[in-house]
Each structure stands twice: as structure tokens, then as C-alpha cells.
Amino acid sequence: MxxxxxxxxxxxxxxxxxxxxxxxxxxxxxxxxxxxxxxxxxxxxxxxxxxxxxxxxxxxxxxxxxxxxxxxxxxxxxxxxxxxxxxxxxxxxxxxxxxxxxxxxxxxxxxxxxxxxxxxxxxxxxxxxxxxxxxxxxxxxxxxxxxxxxxxxxxxxxxxxxxxxxxxxxxxxxxxxxxxxxxxxxxxxxxxxxxxxINHITVERWTWGGFEMPHVHIENVNREKILGLKDTIFKHLKGVFVVKSVYYSQDEYLLRIVSNEGGFQQRYFISVEKVHDRWLVKLDTDASAYRTPVVKFSVRKIAEVIGF
Ligand SMILES: C[S@@+](CC[C@H](N)C(=O)[O-])C[C@H]1O[C@@H](n2cnc3c(N)ncnc32)[C@H](O)[C@@H]1O
Incomplete structure (x- = not known):
């Protein structure tokens, strides 16, 4: 370095x-x-x-x-x-x-x-x-x-x-x-x-309170639904995220996401991979994002949409 x-x-x-x-x-x-x-x-x-x-x-x-x-x-x-x-x-x-x-x-x-x-x-x-x-x-x-x-x-x-x-x-x-x-x-x-x-106020912070991330386990995934997510926009109270691309290899999907919260944009990946008999949906560690409300929401939402 x-x-x-x-x-x-x-x-x-x-x-x-x-x-x-x-x-x-x-x-x-x-x-x-x-x-x-x-x-x-x-x-x-x-x-x-x-x-x-x-x-x-x-x-x-x-x-x-x-x-x-x-x-x-x-x-x-x-x-x-x-x-x-x-x-x-x-x-x-x-x-x-x-x-x-x-x-x-x-x-x-x-x-x-x-x-x-x-x-x-x-x-x-x-x-x-x-x-x-x-x-x-x-x-x-x-x-x-x-x-x-x-x-x-x-x-x-x-x-x-x-x-x-x-x-x-x-x-x-x-x-x-x-x-x-x-x-x-x-x-x-x-x-x-x-x-x-001259006076003080406090504000809400999005990322305070640790690194915890909702890793979601699901029993099975609907492959057609995952592949069909490209260009889908999801709305949240604090902003939006869009699935820009979906990549696929054996028992693993990688979703490229762009989120926007009050003008703050993030680009990151959500991975969906088979672990033993179940599937794990999580923020991909290689391109991590700040754990904002929309980022956390995106992991939960993707799991909800593709799982059954
Ligand atoms: C017009 S330039 C001024 C640069 C420098 N302050 C000067 O006076 O020469 C504005 C700079 O702000 C940066 N910038 C714009 N939005 C920003 C943001 N939200 N956070 C941090 N930097 C930002 C841009 O990349 C750019 O370098």
C-alpha cells in the first residue's frame, strides 16, 4: 500500500x-x-x-x-x-x-x-x-x-x-x-x-447502533422471479432502491443495487446463495454499503420477493 x-x-x-x-x-x-x-x-x-x-x-x-x-x-x-x-x-x-x-x-x-x-x-x-x-x-x-x-x-x-x-x-x-x-x-x-x-438540536442518524445486518434465510428461491427483478424499483419511507442487474452462476445470484435516500446514493450487491439446504440472502461483503434504512430494507425485500 x-x-x-x-x-x-x-x-x-x-x-x-x-x-x-x-x-x-x-x-x-x-x-x-x-x-x-x-x-x-x-x-x-x-x-x-x-x-x-x-x-x-x-x-x-x-x-x-x-x-x-x-x-x-x-x-x-x-x-x-x-x-x-x-x-x-x-x-x-x-x-x-x-x-x-x-x-x-x-x-x-x-x-x-x-x-x-x-x-x-x-x-x-x-x-x-x-x-x-x-x-x-x-x-x-x-x-x-x-x-x-x-x-x-x-x-x-x-x-x-x-x-x-x-x-x-x-x-x-x-x-x-x-x-x-x-x-x-x-x-x-x-x-x-x-x-x-447558539442553540442545540439533535438529529436522527441512520447508521448508529452497530453493524448488524439482516441476513435472511429462506427455504427455497423462485429462479424466474430473481431473474425478472432487473430494473425493478422498490420504494421505502426513506427512499428507493433499484435492481440494476442480476448475475447468475451455479447456486448463486448476485444482484447489483443502486439505492437513493434523500439524495444519498449507494451502489452495492446483494448475494443470494445456497448454504447447505437453504438459501442465504445478504449484503455482499466484497462491495459493502453503509447500513442505512434502505440498504437493510433491500435485503429483507429481496428475500421476501424471491423466497417461498
Ligand atoms: C465547485 S468545486 C469547489 C472545490 C473547492 N472547494 C474550491 O473552492 O476550489 C465543488 C467540489 O465539491 C465536491 N462535492 C460535490 N458534492 C459533494 C458532496 N455532497 N460531498 C463532498 N464533496 C462534494 C465536488 O467533487 C467538487 O470537488
Whole structure:
């Protein structure tokens, strides 16, 4: 394994909430950046604030690889990064009142209505901030999109948990990232929003409470039903899952699943295999998923549909 991979956390292997003190080996404050891109801001903050540990969440693999090389070459030890949706990770992997600051710099505004579930400007996200930030902890958003910053301000205020301490156009460079440089070079205005947590609320977490997974045993399977599941969509209170493909070999089926829960997408496999005289339906261990309500539901539902 490459040395720089030590910065990378595969959070599927950790029970939530994560014991960050154990991961970093110290008790420093925690700060989170979501969508760090090329990592300029995360790296400079980590160097400047060595009394704090930084966790960066990114969905882009290329960004992950780039920052790990940077962290390794500069021997920076107070940063961990993970390839995961930052909205989900902030809620699921941090205890209430545990994070000192959260930053988002130049998020994609997803202007189309059909994409609005991908925005950070929603009640679920601001409630998560109100849960995980410490008392007096801060959230900072920098963007070139005025309406996006205004929406975020409105959602923060709606929680009743934040005081706005800075809001408006900035006349100077703030974070020095690739996107900030790009928008400034195009003459765009840059907006800053800083908010301080003044009240606390808690939120429901989907994955807390261990790794238990409903492995379902069934007496027999209906082969036609399994093979006919391709492209079937199943609905659940919290989201949906679809069976994208079904693979078959002797006494074993592998179902490729895509789930979506409030915009959080997962791709994984459910295996159906013969064990002695019965069949076992379970989450395939080679491509594991976070144990969210829809993932658990998908295993039970497949067993229900194919078994008899
Ligand atoms: C427009 S770029 C900005 C990058 C960087 N912050 C900057 O200022 O240059 C947005 C970044 O957010 C990442 N991203 C988008 N949605 C995300 C999510 N839900 N969780 C984590 N990262 C996300 C994208 O992969 C992309 O790198």
C-alpha cells in the first residue's frame, strides 16, 4: 500500500459515531471541510492551525488522490480525508457538540430544480450543523452565487440555532482555492456567510447502533422471479432502491443495487446463495454499503420477493 494512503479513511469500516480521538491519536479540536477540491484551503488551514484536526470529505476520487500526495509530501499529520458525500458523513460520523468549524467553499449550486436534492441548502443539512457543531462553533460558506448564500442563511435561521456573524460580498480573496481564483479572474463577486451556533438540536442518524445486518434465510428461491427483478424499483419511507442487474452462476445470484435516500446514493450487491439446504440472502461483503434504512430494507425485500 502506498504510504500516502494512510490519510484516507474508508468510513464503511468504522462504527458510528467515530472515535476521532482514537483516529488522530490526540484530543485536538475537529474541523470539517466538505468538497475540498484541489485541497488548497484544507492544507493551508491544517498548517496554520496545528492545534486542530481537519477532516475533508470529497466525492471526487481524483481530488482524494491529489490531496493525499500533497499531505504526504508536506508531512501533514492533522488531516484525514474520505471519499463520501459530506452531507451524509457529517450527520452520521460525528457526535452532537463535537465539531469546532465546518467549511464549504464554492459548492456547485445545482441550479436545476431536478438537482436540488444535491444542494447543501436544505433543512436536513442545517439541522445536522446545529447538532454536530459545538456551542459557539462556526459554519462558513463561500460562494460566487448570491442566491445560494441567501438560501443557506435562511435555512440556518430557520433552525433557530444560529446567529449570523458575517454575510455579504467580500472585496478580498478569502480561501485561495482554484474556484475562488477562477471566479475572481472572471470578475465575479464572492460572497461569505459565517454563522455561530447558539442553540442545540439533535438529529436522527441512520447508521448508529452497530453493524448488524439482516441476513435472511429462506427455504427455497423462485429462479424466474430473481431473474425478472432487473430494473425493478422498490420504494421505502426513506427512499428507493433499484435492481440494476442480476448475475447468475451455479447456486448463486448476485444482484447489483443502486439505492437513493434523500439524495444519498449507494451502489452495492446483494448475494443470494445456497448454504447447505437453504438459501442465504445478504449484503455482499466484497462491495459493502453503509447500513442505512434502505440498504437493510433491500435485503429483507429481496428475500421476501424471491423466497417461498
Ligand atoms: C465547485 S468545486 C469547489 C472545490 C473547492 N472547494 C474550491 O473552492 O476550489 C465543488 C467540489 O465539491 C465536491 N462535492 C460535490 N458534492 C459533494 C458532496 N455532497 N460531498 C463532498 N464533496 C462534494 C465536488 O467533487 C467538487 O470537488
Amino acid at each position: 502506498s504510504e500516502f494512503l494512510r490519510y484516507d479513511l474508508d468510513l464503511r469500516h468504522y462504527a458510528a459515531p467515530i472515535d476521532w480521538k482514537k483516529i488522530f491519536g490526540n484530543n485536538k479540536e475537529l474541523a470539517v471541510e466538505i468538497g475540498f477540491g484541489n485541497g488548497e484551503f484544507l492544507v493551508s488551514m491544517a498548517k496554520e492551525k496545528s492545534w486542530c484536526n481537519f477532516i475533508g470529505f470529497e466525492t471526487s476520487l481524483i481530488s482524494l488522490v491529489k490531496i493525499q500526495k500533497k499531505l504526504y509530501s508536506e508531512s501533514i499529520e492533522n488531516v484525514k480525508v474520505s471519499r463520501i458525500d459530506g452531507k451524509f458523513a457529517l450527520r452520521e460520523f460525528f457526535s452532537d457538540n463535537s465539531v469546532w468549524e465546518v467549511y464549504i467553499n464554492f459548492p456547485c449550486p445545482w441550479p436545476k430544480k431536478s438537482h436540488q436534492g444535491k444542494r447543501f441548502t436544505d433543512q436536513g443539512f442545517t439541522e445536522t450543523l446545529a447538532a454536530v457543531l459545538k456551542a459557539d462553533g462556526n459554519f462558513q460558506l463561500i460562494s460566487d452565487v448570491k442566491w445560494y448564500v441567501e438560501h443557506m442563511k435562511a435555512f440556518l435561521l430557520k433552525t433557530g440555532c444560529f446567529e449570523i456573524i458575517e454575510f455579504g460580498k467580500s472585496d478580498k480573496t478569502i480561501v485561495g482555492t482554484r474556484y475562488e481564483k477562477k471566479w475572481i479572474s472572471q470578475g465575479k463577486d464572492i460572497y461569505i456567510l459565517r454563522a455561530k451556533k
